[in-house]
Amino acid sequence: MAKILENHLVADDFCLMKVEADNDAKMGQFYMLRAWDKFPVLSRPISVFDSDGKTVSFLYKVVGQGTEIFQSLQPGADITIDGPHGSGFPDAQGKIALVGGGVGIAPLYLAAKRLKQAHPDSTVDVYLGFSGQPMLVDEYEQAADKVTVNVGGFVTDDIDPTGYDVIMTCGPEIMMRVLYKKCVDAGARAKVYVSMENRMACGIGACLVCTCKTRSGNKRACKDGPVMEGWEVFG
Secondary structure, three states: OEEEEEEEEEEOOEEEEEEEOOOOOOOOOEEEEEOOOOOOOOOEEEEEEEEOOOEEEEEEEOOOHHHHHHHHOOOOOEEEEEEEEOEOOOOOOOEEEEEEEHHHHHHHHHHHHHHHHHOOOOEEEEEEEEOOOOOOHHHHHHHOOEEEEEEOOOHHHHOOHHHOOEEEEEOOHHHHHHHHHHHHHOOOOOEEEEEOOOOOOOOOOOOOOOEEEEOOEEEEOOOOOEEEEHHHHHO
């Protein structure tokens, strides 16, 4: 059980929630959240937006009954958070691009912060794609070397993959697939890591709801991922 410290709208249908909880969350991991007893039946998987060891923050989109309940919660309320779960983004250095679309931008904030803290001489560029109102751009600009914002178009058009050593991405599967193909077609040297946003029921690999096909067989996004190498999923 965790105590909510902040919970507010940051853009149309998007909220940022900060809770008090000791944690060792890594960039790219997620928690299973619930603020109800029996219904809805399932907890909701939400990526870690930020963490400082004593608090953890979640950026979520209000799309259904569960997230509508989250949005109604006020500071001081209790919420159950289970995690952190999954494999996160790897440590990396050099020229790094973080590419996100929609709510898929969420794990890229902590990634930018952690990568710059660990490797101050590295260059971390962030590419944010939105279909509507941009959000949290100032926060990303403070964490990264450069932020490129695309509204209503294709954020994958904005990146030259040949300029990077590592590319990490999260967002709609079609966006990540296009980005991976662009890297291959350009002969980019960059290693590509993708975060799969599959539906999840348990978060620990038992239910197989989040299974996705890879070149090495079916894998569970929650347990074997959500972060995987691009060639495994899209190669």
